[in-house]
Amino acid sequence: MNFQDIDFNIAKLFAKSCRLSALQAVVNANSGHPGGSFSSLDFLSVLYLSRLIHSNEKIVVSNGHISPAVYAVLAELKLEDKQDFIENFRQSGSKFEGHVNRFVNGCFYSTGPLGSGVAAALGMALAEKYFKTNKKVFAVLGDGECQEGIVYEMGHFANKYNLDNFVCLVDYNKVQLSDSLKKTMPIDLEANFKAMGFEVLTCNGHDHQEILNIYQTADKSTKPTVVLMQTIMGKGSKVMQLDGENYQATWHGKSPSPQAAQEDFEFLKLSDSQKSELANHINQLDIKINSQVDFPSKINVGENRVYTKDDLLDCRTAYGNALKDLGELNPEILALTADLSGSVKTNILQKSKPNQHFEVGIAEQFMVAAAGGLSLAGAIPFASTFGVFMTSRARGQARLNDINETNVKMVSTHCGLSLGEDGPTHQALDDFASMESLFNTTVIEPADPNQTDHVIRYIAKTKGNFYVRLGRHKYPVLTDKNQNPIFSGSYLFDPLTPTCVQKGDKLTVLTLGSTSFEAQQACLNYSDQVELLITPTLDSAKSKEVLDSLKKTKNLLIIQDHNSGAGLATFLAPYLLENSIVIENFKSLGVEKYQLSGKQKDLYALNQIDKEGISKQIDLILGKL
Template sequence: MSEFDTTATAKLASQLRVDSIRCSSKAGSGHATSSLSAADLMAVLMSSELTYDWNKPDLATNDHLIFSKGHASPLLYSMFRAAGVIDEDELINTYRQFGGRLQGHPTPVLPWVDVATGSLGQGLPDAVGVAMAGRHLDKLPYHVWVLCGDSELAEGSVWEALDKASLYKLGNLTAIVDVNRLGQQGPTEFQWDLDEYSRRVEAFGAKAVEIDGHDLTAIHRALEESRQDSDRPTVILAKTIKGKGVPDVENKDGWHGKALPDEMADVAIKALGGVTSIHIDGNAPEPGTPAISADPSVPITLPSWDRGEEVPTRSAFGKTLAALSSRPKVVALDGEVGNSTHAGEFEDVCPERYFQMYIAEQQMVASAVGMSVRGYVPFASSFAAFLTSRAFDFIRMAAISGVDIRLVGSHAGAEIGADGPSQMALEDIAMMRAVHGSTVLYPCDANSTAHLVEAMADLDGVSYLRATRGGYPVLYDADEEFPVGGSKTHRAGPDDQVTLVGAGVTVHECLQAAEQLAEVPVRARVVDMYSLKPLDRTGLIESARQTGGRVVVVEDHYPEGGIGAAILESLADVPDIRVETLAVQGLPTSGATADLLDAAGISARHIVTAARRLVGA
């Protein structure tokens, strides 16, 4: 074991405790006791094992530290003060204050924070993605450290993370669990039963190490040894006391999330040795560069199809993703449905950057988040229903983290047919539109899909592309352009009486309806609203005004929050436009696609009826 100064580390731990109390008490809120229990763990990590250049947070060889128990932010910010990257004034006077960087739970507004945490059970899964990048892509020796709380071990996502960390032999990952026995409301499920936790950790293929979380020497030994297992992640189970260092609150229920009152805080600070200004420079990382670097000059040859070919957009996605493999930073993550989403075509041409996450959609998205932290361009795909139902909180938190990830959901809507309603994503557009800063795309043919998938590779934030199961005629030439935020208009003429708006499968239903309406005769133009967020508001208003203010919107989605809602929101302040929306009503069943679209009220005949009603024909 390397030389370790227990006296100096004990003083650092006291300072971290004092500063955690000071900032939370000044703010009048915050998780002081959760910070106190883990102060010894972080003091040892910071002073001895964490390899990090605090002045160069983007350095490729830096270790990564993620607070999965993000509510212990007073402890994290106290570490930042000890590192000298925030000062006394910012710590004490801006914590949890409007306009400050030191928010109640950490976010990457601070350059030393990789991902936003606070929704428990997400920090460790995100760390798995960072560690996967380190071992399999960057091929650099940095280590990923995660501070977890014992309460979050009740989350299934934690065990998904350990399972995949073991699968991908992430010996560069160490989870430090602060087992302080008390959660938000009373004792945790297993309290201080470290053996029970160990059995579970080992069952998922990780190495479990039990220690006294206040024994500095034991902590140091465990952290040092965790670097030695090159093929297994390590989970350090540290028995701690919530509120450690303040006898009035030690191991007492009812203090979770509460700052110490001023008088109690003053007594505690004095007992802990008062305010100090210990500075930790940190251990300098070794020089090194990632094995993979971006190459913007690499040419991309997009797949293309002839007009009239019937091609599922999911197939076009797979072929385009495979073409994007020539960009060295593009990676693909699959949820064991790559033969359906066609993401497996990326594996055929680039297996070293294809990651199979199996049926673990939460971990799939979290891994994409972690890889994005390391500068990669991840595409994660599954059935749309599972991306939204299983992984939505991870998607929401990805937006708060400000990472760039690309999600593709196939088999969406009643269009999928016989599989039935459990497989039909009918809520996904609403969910994805609601994500902060998201982009939502829904192409109707293969060539538009190819261009939009290529565009996604360069988009900021969370982007989502909805893909259909069935094959539909190619409508556009291969050299057509599809800017994000745009739309395409079909059958437009100066005497048009109504605008039919669709996206994806309903574009084809609108085109059939326009042909039938021409026989009435009612002249209808069709707008392919392939970009749902951002929406082509200008083009939509222009079409509506050129067709007498009459618009029919058709979507294979529930009405709440879908395409119709997006258009109504966009046109809310525009006078003299009447919008009729057709969306899936009720709960679909199994059946043939044509029958299901008709039963849902979104087939061509229903569009004809709605258009004639608006026109008065």
């Protein structure tokens, strides 16, 4: 797919008409970002007309606040209703959100938090390469956006994998929200992109001929490419352009008054003949843009592995094994890791299918954003690092994927005190809390290697974002009275169903993850009295099984290798109150402050989440009855 010649007269009318509707929408909403919308509309118009309308290639507008420009282009191309956009932009109930919304036709990724969109776009470019589609991916960035660190993580990855199908367009208007770029944060864009290994091109971002030429040059580049589009904020507006020329930030994020805008409305209006010329042209186009995502549906999950009672292994190895199986069966399954492949066990897949494993370097933010992009381009990415990095360093990107309803499998290892000796900076004790409040991400913590195997295969085939929490240390597989593995044989993982490991009528013990083994050992001495339920997800804590148990016992002990004041306890407690479940004794066992370094065993004992500590709590509660 090449850039095609365009009728520059049409492009001029197109850009002008887009400026009009963008401004009408902003003025109508009395809110929005007209300045950058106007500075980017020339190079956007040329890009769409010369290429995107024919190629159906992906574009991510990473500086999502220029949504008026994006929506205006898509409306001009009749992918969306122009009147709807103008009237309802930024109004309650409209999909024409303040920042670019993936659920508008022609938008490939919802953006807003700066830097994350371009990282997602690079994930898409990687997918196009991987699937050998021969397609390019385009990203638009603000110049100020290049101050976000994730942009550099992105750039280094583009260079490492030489993603020459990736073209960034920087709207280099030299003005950001507060002030000029120079006063706010002067950075040398050319030097920075060159240092990352990009081909750096420069262009007058308002000269359509020059823009098309530079696109054709960029098209031939054998490296990832950035075009610094020299633009003027508010270009083409009688009200805004002068301030833009003087690097004033006046119109970055503010609407002109309806009165002031009137002059522009007149100036930007096409004559009737121009209107029909443009309309005729657009009507004749065979526009191929389609941003609908078809997530892979036919995933072969293979056969569950079975770990027996004599196996002593960590859940992360069970994850690595399952991932290898899945990867071998499904080319869509890809693994990403941030310099921890041996620790998070994606190296097992890496060994078997090196082309399905991507090392992003120490760049967790980029990893999670790129996974979002990969997932919207047909891959099923498993992104892995330690829990603390996934849910703190990369939380912004996980949240943006959450909003984008992507299909990312975040599998974290070394969570909780199971981490061992690395100390508090590496102890994910707050990762449930970080992730459980995201509306579209399911949080899971499997209890042993067998359940891990089930969970990994389940999330591979199930559309959506998942956060899977795994510990680091090894322990035996969970078995029933007959020494058979509990999470094997006829076991089927379901995120809403807990597993009752022991029946009892006085106290319900609820746990998940690596405290399950400790809890089981503790509960054994209280058969018939203590009911032990393992809830692999926070959601399954609200299941009928748990409620029925609680109605019977009226006493609840929660155990988790996590901040005791968050996670399972806080997820369940409001629900119990809301449903008037009477609880006579309630105790949440977990970790109450940062712990120093130490062996997992010592740390569990210190925090009373080992067999002995749990037994003590059970005694305390039973003693009260």
